[in-house]
Amino acid sequence: MYRTHTCGELRIENVGQKVTLSGWIQTIRNLGGMTFIALRDRYGITQFVFDENTPDQIKNQLEELGREFVLKITGKVVERSSKNPKMPTGDIEIIAEEITILSKSEIPPFTIEDETDGGDEIRMKYRYLDLRRNPVRENLELRHRMGQEIRKYLDGEKFMEIETPYLIKSTPEGARDFIVPSRMNPGEFYALPQSPQTFKQLLMISGFDKYFQIVKCFRDEDLRADRQPEFTQIDCEMSFVDQEDILNTFEGLAKYLFLEVKGQKFEEAFPRITYEDAMKYYGSDKPDLRFGMKFSEITEIVQGKGFVVFDSVEYVGGVVAKGCSEYSRKQLDALTAFVQRPQVGAKGLVYVKCNTDGTYKSSVDKFYSQDDLKNWADSMQAEPGDLLLVLAGNKDKTLNTLNVLRLEMGDRLDLRDKNKFAPCWVVDFPLLEWNEEENRFFAKHHPFTSPKEEDLSLFDSDPGKMRANAYDFVINGVEIGGGSIRIFNAELQQKMFKALGISEKEAEEKFGFLLDAFRFGAPPHGGIAFGFDRWCSVFGGSESIRDYIAFPKNNSGRDVMIDSPSEVDEKQLKELTLKIVK
């Protein structure tokens, strides 16, 4: 038997007991006549003490021990003379009577502590050691808890978890597929799913009116900072529902998770904001609502005063930085430099200080009177002591820049507390999105999303104006999930494919089975998919999904620990009738 207790379990009540613990040496410290070993496992740390009374045999064993050795130690629990209130086991320590070295350890390539000296690369190569560190372990514990609670909730709501296949068929829309050569069907390929979209729709047609799955999905994309070629979705679909039913159901899930996992109770309904308003007030379809600082457009009131920069543009607008009227020259210059960086790309930044004495000081005093500036301030609902930050230019571009500026000000003013959560729904997304390069429409959500009934008449006249029954779930400015009510008849689906430039032949080849299925009684249905990795990272207060994945890949799609991808045998390729041509 390797242990009677874990390393996180013993308390003052256990004093006097003979116990056996197994774990890793976190630290071994020799303080003159006394030696202390802190033994670690998943549950905590327990201290072992060795002093002048320790038998020689054990003393000799101590000589060869080092960090990360795996020990089994039997001993007696005693009360500590100097207790450590920071450790749950800090009231006791153990006087060791027998030590067994289960495994030795070389000196690890980085120290296994909360704050480590290991860089990203070395920690990823030795990810199995990185996973020993508390913060990383806690991330996976959070993920485990989330997964279990999600299932508990959805099972309670009569959702069925149904596994859809991983070896499916390559589809044209969206990102690139990973493909898998079939040996039994030479020259043919499976594809790994980018999502179980078509299968969950088939399940609705099969009559499983509430489906979910926590499932791996795959996208062969050029990886940006926080993308992974394989990622996990909480994939959900319901039948006989409209948008309102879906939002209510999954708002229920989110509130349950906030309460069970984060201990935060949301009494009120989550805010719902249209895509149009989100763009207008936040310049983003995933607004961070932890703080206000909504945009105000002031184009009309600033034009015609002789300031040519403003007069010539489509849009002038800005945000109010509460209580920042005392910003120094240096601070204002820094903000200007920030928005002028190439990746943000503003030409300049206009400021107006609303002084506490009721006067105004701006960077455009030459063109605007005190009354003009008061007019701006009133229009933007600023008060004495506030600072107006104003940008001008092409409308879409400027809204986008204002978004970056708003988030930066949120950071500077400490308004983006990672322990505070502001969820919201963004609704009424456009159905289609024009792609300049390819000179055609793409589906904003995906080709199975239904247009709003009242916009159907625009299909032939002005398709770009059509709104979709599509919605996103956003927390703290991060898109956590998105979904839509689906098209459920073959004619409308074919019309949609046509609008997307997918030929009838191609549609038949790729989605024939779905169009077929629509012919045998498809129910109205819709759903949502949440990014599980991302939801975990937002709950954990991290910006990176990688921290919440046990074995992530790097930006080149490599697993540096197992050194994959790698070359395969010529024989293996031959069986697959494949040849590499570089």
Added chain:
Amino acid sequence: MYRTHTCGELRIENVGQKVTLSGWIQTIRNLGGMTFIALRDRYGITQFVFDENTPDQIKNQLEELGREFVLKITGKVVERSSKNPKMPTGDIEIIAEEITILSKSEIPPFTIEDETDGGDEIRMKYRYLDLRRNPVRENLELRHRMGQEIRKYLDGEKFMEIETPYLIKSTPEGARDFIVPSRMNPGEFYALPQSPQTFKQLLMISGFDKYFQIVKCFRDEDLRADRQPEFTQIDCEMSFVDQEDILNTFEGLAKYLFLEVKGQKFEEAFPRITYEDAMKYYGSDKPDLRFGMKFSEITEIVQGKGFVVFDSVEYVGGVVAKGCSEYSRKQLDALTAFVQRPQVGAKGLVYVKCNTDGTYKSSVDKFYSQDDLKNWADSMQAEPGDLLLVLAGNKDKTLNTLNVLRLEMGDRLDLRDKNKFAPCWVVDFPLLEWNEEENRFFAKHHPFTSPKEEDLSLFDSDPGKMRANAYDFVINGVEIGGGSIRIFNAELQQKMFKALGISEKEAEEKFGFLLDAFRFGAPPHGGIAFGFDRWCSVFGGSESIRDYIAFPKNNSGRDVMIDSPSEVDEKQLKELTLKIVK
């Protein structure tokens, strides 16, 4: 709003209520002046009735309806005059006031009823329709329930569910890998996991002492009847445990599932049988213990009596068929023919009828006296009224044939009730298995399985004799799971690779990361993996795992519904630097 109730919900208490239901037309029957629609959803069937009082407008709508149309119907719940006690909703019916046709349906290619007229192929092509049938839906409901209960139990036991990657590295041992070309790393490939084996061992080295995952695995095998290229495992691993801990933990899981899912309580510990005994008494490492009929070896007592067939062989043994002494000539001939079929391959079958009057009648009366035959019967613990069935030949081959005969007799005597469950553990498997063709040892379980401590000395002298810390979990003669205590130090692991003919270079290339990890403090660990599809099928009383998979593939690895695998664009292959060479 599409519904106020499901089609399985309304009872006599609801009489008088106005309700709205949505679902599929199961049947529509016109009986003279009355029309009945049975509306179906996942939850049940509710009857709607139309009679002379039905408004004309609705009567006209009825004309165009057919099976599998999707309707929304509003109406009033009334008590049925002739109740149907077989239906949960059989006390009531609904007088329809408004019908909306949500979707029309063409006539389905087979009838959507419990007993269908659709053959396997057509049902697979239209799997989304097949899934509408009650028995298929119930299979997936069982699977859902199993999945949730497994998680609930393991979470309660402090297991953590941790997702391991799907895009990993091709490994040499075991079945063929499916491989996935990497576009970002031209000429290199990922492999899909045959199991998360190495990752779960790394997680143990990381200190996650209780891990599980319900996870898809992939094997590119030539598919036998009941194999799938992708299948689901309940994958588990624990640290600081020996075999006893693992068996107890997962016996707990199995008992929990038997109780929660099948309503069967197992008070006693599951039988444990060594591999040696399983082969000796049942000729199989997965004995069906729903019935006895253990083999008795009688080689010694039958030899030397002048019957040359018995005298010349390695093994003579048989089974006792209780109460079958009155078997007719025809029945005995049929049994003989059964064991002589090429796929069974026995030369012949010797029988002894133990007559109720105390005499014996056998097919070898010429060679054996009544006393001899009494001796056989006593040795095999037969009683008057029983029938002895005896086979002879090479030992392994005959044990195998006796196994087939025993199972056949079990079927003929109705001893294999699919609602009765006989679980057991098979333990002490051999470590290695000699492969005649390749003239080398293979790992019986897998290369990470540890030899029994007491057999370690055989490693150099007689490796084939070594027993492993390996075990299988068997229900009703079906292997549900298997596992082992793992090797946890690099030297022994390398010795094992060597015994398997895996060179040091190859081991380093394929498993270097695991051998590396062993150098930094690996805990003793072991685990088990259950075939989830198979466990579901055994619980469901089916012989086929395919019935418990939502979208299975056929024996050529094809999904005939989506027509996959399929060809991909030349462009796609080019991006992957691949060319097809047939």
